[in-house]
Amino acid sequence: GQQVMQIPQYQHVQEGEDFTTYCNSSTTLSNIQWYKQRPGGHPVFLIQLVKSGEVKKQKRLTFQFGEAKKNSSLHITATQTTDVGTYFCAGRGTGNQFYFGTGTSLTVIP
Amino acid sequence: NAGVTQTPKFQVLKTGQSMTLQCAQDMNHNSMYWYRQDPGMGLRLIYYSASEGTTDKGEVPNGYNVSRLNKREFSLRLESAAPSQTSVYFCASSPLTGGNNSPLHFGNGTRLTVT
Numbered sequence: 001g002q003q004v005m006q007i008p009q010y011q012h013v014q015e016g017e018d019f020t021t022y023c024n025s026s027t028t029l030s031n032i033q034w035y036k037q038r039p040g041g042h043p044v045f046l047i048q049l050v051k052s053g054e055v056k057k058q059k060r061l062t063f064q065f066g067e068a069k070k071n072s073s074l075h076i077t078a079t080q081t082t083d084v085g086t087y088f089c090a091g092r093g094t095g096n097q098f099y100f101g102t103g104t105s106l107t108v109i110p
Numbered sequence: 111n112a113g114v115t116q117t118p119k120f121q122v123l124k125t126g127q128s129m130t131l132q133c134a135q136d137m138n139h140n141s142m143y144w145y146r147q148d149p150g151m152g153l154r155l156i157y158y159s160a161s162e163g164t165t166d167k168g169e170v171p172n173g174y175n176v177s178r179l180n181k182r183e184f185s186l187r188l189e190s191a192a193p194s195q196t197s198v199y200f201c202a203s204s205p206l207t208g209g210n211n212s213p214l215h216f217g218n219g220t221r222l223t224v225t
Contacts, residue, residue, distance in 0.1 A: 006152070009150065033213060033214070035214075041218075042200060042216040042217065042218050042219055043153070043200070043214070043216050044216070045213040045214060045215070048212075048213060088152060088153065090153075090214070092212075095160075096141055096158060096160040096204075096212075097155055097158060097166075097168060098143070098155070098214060099155065099169070100145070100152045100153040100154070100155075101152055102150065102151060102152040103152050
């Protein structure tokens, strides 16, 4: 079956440092989505990437979709305490199923 | 609009008991999903319904059944609960069937403990 791997599982950074999480799929994806889940909360949609090589930015967040549409990354510049949470990628295959990565838990130390 | 509403928020069951988790969305979405979330495992798809009247198995369907009652409601049933089903359950909905602009909207989750 389809697998979406995400690394690292945990990341602790000092406030102001950068952060990156990586997502890799065993199969080609039709699109990839990114979600953020605050502690005790539910996943909230951040962005969707569809095209090969696509790059999108949301303020300090930069999202990339690989050329082969099998990998993706989320980079946060100059982290803030409000960035704390778990970041998930979710890959969509050929059907209507979304396969989630295992998530990266980000801790920001003030 | 309430978005995606899940009930109950918390539940404790004994092994062998049954229960149904309820989910309703008021966004007129076609697709609905049930995920479970366990530490270190991310979110795993249990069942989904691409449109009213259809349901399909996800990654971890064993021990569960679902019903797409109408376009708004998608329920998840545990017929005989087991400790391995202790988890946080999320229902989600998505606006389009087969389209690319289909973000998932999640409910607040149900925290289930099976003793």
